[in-house]
Amino acid sequence: MKVNSVLNKTASSLGKYGVYLFLILFTLMCLLPFLYVISYSLTPYADYLKNPTALIPKNITFQAYKDIFKYDLLYSGYKNTIFITVIGTALNIFLLLVSAYPLSKKDLKGRNIILAMVLFTMLFSGGMIPRYYLVRNLHLIDTRWALILPTAISAYNLILMKNFVSAIPDSLEESAMIDGANEIIILFKIITPLCLPAIASFTIMCAVAHWNNFFDAIIFTTKRSVWPLMLVLREIVSEGGAGAAADFASASNDVVTQSFTLQMAMIIASILPIVCIYPFMQKYFVTGLTIGGVKE
Amino acid sequence: MVAYLKQKKYLYIMLIPCVVYFITFHYVPMYGVLMAFKDFNFSKGILGSEWVGLDNFKYMFGLDEFYNVFKNSITLSLLRLLLGFPMPIVLALMLNEVRCRRFKRTVQTIMYLPHFISWIVIGGIITNFLSPTWGVVNGVLEKLGMEPVFFMAGTKYFRPIVVITSIWKDAGWGTILYLAAITSISPDLYEAAMLDGAGRWKQMLHVTLPSIVPTIVTLFILRTGTIMNNGFEQILVLQNSQNLAVSEVFETYTYRVGILGGRYSFATTVGLFTSVIGMIMIVITNQISKRCGERGLW
Numbered sequence: 088m089k090v091n092s093v094l095n096k097t098a099s100s101l102g103k104y105g106v107y108l109f110l111i112l113f114t115l116m117c118l119l120p121f122l123y124v125i126s127y128s129l130t131p132y133a134d135y136l137k138n139p140t141a142l143i144p145k146n147i148t149f150q151a152y153k154d155i156f157k158y159d160l161l162y163s164g165y166k167n168t169i170f171i172t173v174i175g176t177a178l179n180i181f182l183l184l185v186s187a188y189p190l191s192k193k194d195l196k197g198r199n200i201i202l203a204m205v206l207f208t209m210l211f212s213g214g215m216i217p218r219y220y221l222v223r224n225l226h227l228i229d230t231r232w233a234l235i236l237p238t239a240i241s242a243y244n245l246i247l248m249k250n251f252v253s254a255i256p257d258s259l260e261e262s263a264m265i266d267g268a269n270e271i272i273i274l275f276k277i278i279t280p281l282c283l284p285a286i287a288s289f290t291i292m293c294a295v296a297h298w299n300n301f302f303d304a305i306i307f308t309t310k311r312s313v314w315p316l317m318l319v320l321r322e323i324v325s326e327g328g329a330g331a332a333a334d335f336a337s338a339s340n341d342v343v344t345q346s347f348t349l350q351m352a353m354i355i356a357s358i359l360p361i362v363c364i365y366p367f368m369q370k371y372f373v374t375g376l377t378i379g380g381v382k383e
Numbered sequence: 384m385v386a387y388l389k390q391k392k393y394l395y396i397m398l399i400p401c402v403v404y405f406i407t408f409h410y411v412p413m414y415g416v417l418m419a420f421k422d423f424n425f426s427k428g429i430l431g432s433e434w435v436g437l438d439n440f441k442y443m444f445g446l447d448e449f450y451n452v453f454k455n456s457i458t459l460s461l462l463r464l465l466l467g468f469p470m471p472i473v474l475a476l477m478l479n480e481v482r483c484r485r486f487k488r489t490v491q492t493i494m495y496l497p498h499f500i501s502w503i504v505i506g507g508i509i510t511n512f513l514s515p516t517w518g519v520v521n522g523v524l525e526k527l528g529m530e531p532v533f534f535m536a537g538t539k540y541f542r543p544i545v546v547i548t549s550i551w552k553d554a555g556w557g558t559i560l561y562l563a564a565i566t567s568i569s570p571d572l573y574e575a576a577m578l579d580g581a582g583r584w585k586q587m588l589h590v591t592l593p594s595i596v597p598t599i600v601t602l603f604i605l606r607t608g609t610i611m612n613n614g615f616e617q618i619l620v621l622q623n624s625q626n627l628a629v630s631e632v633f634e635t636y637t638y639r640v641g642i643l644g645g646r647y648s649f650a651t652t653v654g655l656f657t658s659v660i661g662m663i664m665i666v667i668t669n670q671i672s673k674r675c676g677e678r679g680l681w
Contacts (some may be wrong), residue, residue, distance in 0.1 A: 100582075102480075110478070116551065120512065135517075139517070139519040140526070186398060188397060189397045189398050190401075210666075212413070213411075213413040213414075214635070216637065216642070216647050217415025220429075221408070242405075269628050275478060302616050305638075308637070320504065321505050324507030324511070350511060350608075358500055365496065369495075380615070382636075
């Protein structure tokens with residue numbers, strides 16, 4: 088009996104340390120690559136080659152950052168991505184509110200048909216080619232709208248938002264109704280303020296998705312002038328950067344930094360906005376994913 | 384009826400963009416699926432193109448490369464399901480055992496981060512870090528006295544890299560729903576378990592785990608619907624001409640033959656095939672989960 092309890096104790100404390108150790112290792116694995124990228128982007132290439140495992144650079148140079156900003160595509164990439172992120176997210180949130188509110192009315196005739204229509208799109212889709220053909224027919228190819236309109240409403244988010252709005256007590260609306268307010272006023276004056284936590288988390292999710300998306304950009308854009316930042320980055324980092332290095336060199340004659348260091352600097356430049364707002368996004372993660380449950 | 388519409392007119396007006404959006408961007412492409420049964424020609428449009436019945440499907444099922452793509456897609460997503468799906472559950476259970484709140488918060492903050500980084504960035508990091516000539520991983524191997532490994536060239540390491548990077552990117556993020564489910568467990572259950580003499584391990588096994596089973600089931604059903612998908616973005620950034628034999632999956636294949644190759648009818652056929660299988664899978668898993676007494680998605 089005694090031996091047993093001692094064994095149990097050792098096992099449980101081993102388990103405890105095991106848990107901490109595992110979590111620390113996993114966390115380190117998530118963080119280290121980014122720390123290395125920052126470090127490499129600031130290290131002179133010769134130093135890097137001597138000791139690639141050094142996390143803290145001996146000499147620091149900002150040359151790579153100066154060089155990437157000589158690349159014209161970087162500016163248009165930023166401009167396009169910011170446009171898509173701002174307009175796209177604003178549209179996402181507006182449509183989400185405007186659609187979720189009427190759909191939250193259980194007695195609204197036709198509501199179930201529309202809900203079924205929305206839900207079915209989560210099960211079945213026409214696929215890449217018919218989608219491409221549609222965007223082409225709408226003459227959206229090579230426009231920034233091709234990266235905004237096709238993803239204007241997410242069925243999944245809509246269902247979550249609808250559930251969130253449904254949970255708001257009707258009594259709040261009824262008193263406004265008696266005061267003669269119509270549904271549009273109620274939506275923006277009463278419902279929207281109550282939805283702010285949900286709106287905040289959807290805003291974050293949509294903005295990040297727009298910022299990072301390149302699937303649509305690859306399919307719907309061919310002109311470099313409409314490329315979002317991620318496609319510009321792809322050009323620079325793809326296939327080991329060999330092609331892009333040459334491209335780079337021709338874009339700016341006085342680039343002195345090695346392609347590797349440029350890539351690292353470019354990576355940092357493209358994730359910086361996300362990393363900067365990341366600490367402020369945290370508290371909205373959980374609301375975002377658990378609004379109205381996973382289920383319909 | 385008219386009076387009803389008039390009374391609710393604002394609600395219906397609000398629904399217009401939603402209906403227009405779903406019809407335009409989801410149902411019109413579904414109609415575009417007709418391309419799979421036609422010999423699609425741009426100048427003639429979908430309706431004007433000639434019907435070919437199931438010819439595209441016959442062609443597809445007769446194609447060796449189709450089976451290879453099929454095999455690659457399924458292998459990758461099964462590997463991911465097998466190794467990747469349990470990971471967030473394990474991490475969530477572990478986090479739940481952590482008593483120090485600051486430690487827990489720090490771990491959470493850091494492990495959610497990769498989820499917010501684009502695959503392009505991750506692809507750029509991986510190809511550089513694994514490079515045989517200048518990559519840090521091979522630098523370490525060299526220091527250990529080993530030969531440099533050509534990770535990205537050839538077919539050998541592609542699957543492990545895909546599975547590991549997808550776990551690395553999303554396992555941390557995946558814990559959120561489980562952690563939320565864990566917080567809603569009634570403390571009474573733990574007290575009762577403690578009175579019965581259950582240690583932390585037993586509590587986890589008999590209280591925490593059973594309480595998150597509904598969440599696990601829901602996420603599993605959703606996951607099975609994507610059995611044919613591997614995520615275009617990740618595969619595309621890790622794909623290169625040397626690993627094509629194992630890296631070509633449905634999404635990249637459809638892109639290559641359809642968008643790049645201009646064979647719209649055939650690419651639509653492949654896309655339709657994957658959509659239908661995905662839908663069947665999700666319906667079957669949902670039924671099974673209901674039979675087993677769990678709540679399904681619908």
